[in-house]
Amino acid sequence: MKFLTIAASLAVATLSAVSALPVNTSAFQPRALTCPADVLSCSSASSGLDGCCVPSMGLLLLVQQWYQGLGPSNEFTMHGLWPDTCSGGQGPANGCDAARVYTDIDTRLQNYPSTPAGFMDDMNTYWSSYKGDNNAFWAHEWSKHGTCVSTLAPKCSSNYVQDQDVFNYFNTALGLRKQYNLYSVLSGAGINPGSTPNVADMHNAIKAAFGVDAQINCDSGVLSEIWLFFKVNTAGAYVPAEALTRGSCNGAISYPVKSGTIVPTSSVKPTSTTKASTTTTSRTSTSTSTPTGLPEGRQTGSCSTNGATVCVKNGSSNQYSKCVSGTWILNQCKTGLVCNSDTATSTHCA
Numbered sequence: 149m150k151f152l153t154i155a156a157s158l159a160v161a162t163l164s165a166v167s168a169l170p171v172n173t174s175a176f177q178p179r180a181l182t183c184p185a186d187v188l189s190c191s192s193a194s195s196g197l198d199g200c201c202v203p204s205m206g207l208l209l210l211v212q213q214w215y216q217g218l219g220p221s222n223e224f225t226m227h228g229l230w231p232d233t234c235s236g237g238q239g240p241a242n243g244c245d246a247a248r249v250y251t252d253i254d255t256r257l258q259n260y261p262s263t264p265a266g267f268m269d270d271m272n273t274y275w276s277s278y279k280g281d282n283n284a285f286w287a288h289e290w291s292k293h294g295t296c297v298s299t300l301a302p303k304c305s306s307n308y309v310q311d312q313d314v315f316n317y318f319n320t321a322l323g324l325r326k327q328y329n330l331y332s333v334l335s336g337a338g339i340n341p342g343s344t345p346n347v348a349d350m351h352n353a354i355k356a357a358f359g360v361d362a363q364i365n366c367d368s369g370v371l372s373e374i375w376l377f378f379k380v381n382t383a384g385a386y387v388p389a390e391a392l393t394r395g396s397c398n399g400a401i402s403y404p405v406k407s408g409t410i411v412p413t414s415s416v417k418p419t420s421t422t423k424a425s426t427t428t429t430s431r432t433s434t435s436t437s438t439p440t441g442l443p444e445g446r447q448t449g450s451c452s453t454n455g456a457t458v459c460v461k462n463g464s465s466n467q468y469s470k471c472v473s474g475t476w477i478l479n480q481c482k483t484g485l486v487c488n489s490d491t492a493t494s495t496h497c498a
């Protein structure tokens with residue numbers, strides 16, 4: 149499971165920005181039941197199918213925003229991944245599963261054993277809140293929308309791990325955002341921030357890149373959000389679908405330059421982007437050492453000694469970093485055990 153998750157997220161990360169290959173989410177989640185092959189949500193064949201096979205609401209909307217102060221100046225950022233009915237009806241305002249309404253997404257993602265190194269940095273960069281409280285934003289999106297993605301329900305997985313559903317929701321959304329990179333598509337069509345494009349040209353650029361049109365929304369004539377619609381098949385692939393409406397922008401609109409970045413209030417600090425030494429196992433600036441001089445602290449970024457492990461806090465935390473395929477990932481000992489440092493690159497749980 150762990151390796152599948154890592155492989156899947158790496159695969160997503162290496163896809164080209166304008167590729168139309170659907171993101172395959174089934175690799176994250178072995179099915180607890182057998183689903184018929186090649187059935188797409190919102191098709192006649194999907195009617196009556198179990199919600200673990202295709203999303204029971206039908207559509208998934210990838211909602212990206214263009215918001216002053218949020219994210220890099222050349223990237224749209226996430227608002228959410230929203231399940232809608234096939235005719236565009238929204239889910240319940242308070243979500244679909246009261247038992248999985250959470251307020252601590254930040255902690256859950258950090259503690260989930262298969263969260264890759266760098267994932268929280270991506271969350272803070274590409275899914276930040278204009279109110280400044282990223283965790284509260286994520287908690288709202290998860291509780292209202294994530295709990296309504298029926299295929300993510302714990303009962304759908306044969307080997308469910310606590311918070312796998314939460315991780316898969318955010319990982320899927322970030323993967324889709326990266327794959328359906330609106331900034332690249334628009335820029336490739338000569339539409340760049342600081343201009344007043346005709347929204348028809350934006351629709352044409354998106355349709356040419358993804359094969360389907362999007363909903364483009366404005367706030368007082370200024371670009372605010374672009375919604376991409378997806379159907380999901382029984383193999384877990386997100387397949388672009390035609391937008392149900394063209395949105396609220398008309399004629400020439402403002403596509404403003406974004407400047408400045410809101411510093412996230414999330415407890416997760418962005419890691420340095422400096423490339424790690426290629427000859428030694430990299431350590432982050434958060435590394436400390438145990439009384440006997442062995443390294444400890446959460447490791448992030450690239451690493452060169454595959455299989456190396458480092459305790460987050462020797463003798464007291466159950467978490468440890470592990471070097472897998474050149475990248476540090478966060479792992480954890482079984483409940484009741486804590487990580488103990490043995491050598492500079494090995495640990496054990498006891």
Ligand SMILES: *[C@@H]1O[C@H](CO)[C@@H](O)[C@H](O)[C@H]1NC(C)=O
Pocket residue numbers: 172173174175383384385
């Ligand atoms: C998605 O991944 C699963 C598991 O790795 C695989 O069986 C399936 O064929 C893939 N589906 C698509 C559409 O690539």
Ligand SMILES: *[C@@H]1O[C@H](CO)[C@@H](O)[C@H](O)[C@H]1NC(C)=O
Pocket residue numbers: 438439440441442462463464488489490
């Ligand atoms: C790790 O912690 C344990 C328990 O507190 C302690 O006995 C041990 O000496 C520590 N190891 C190192 C390398 O500091």
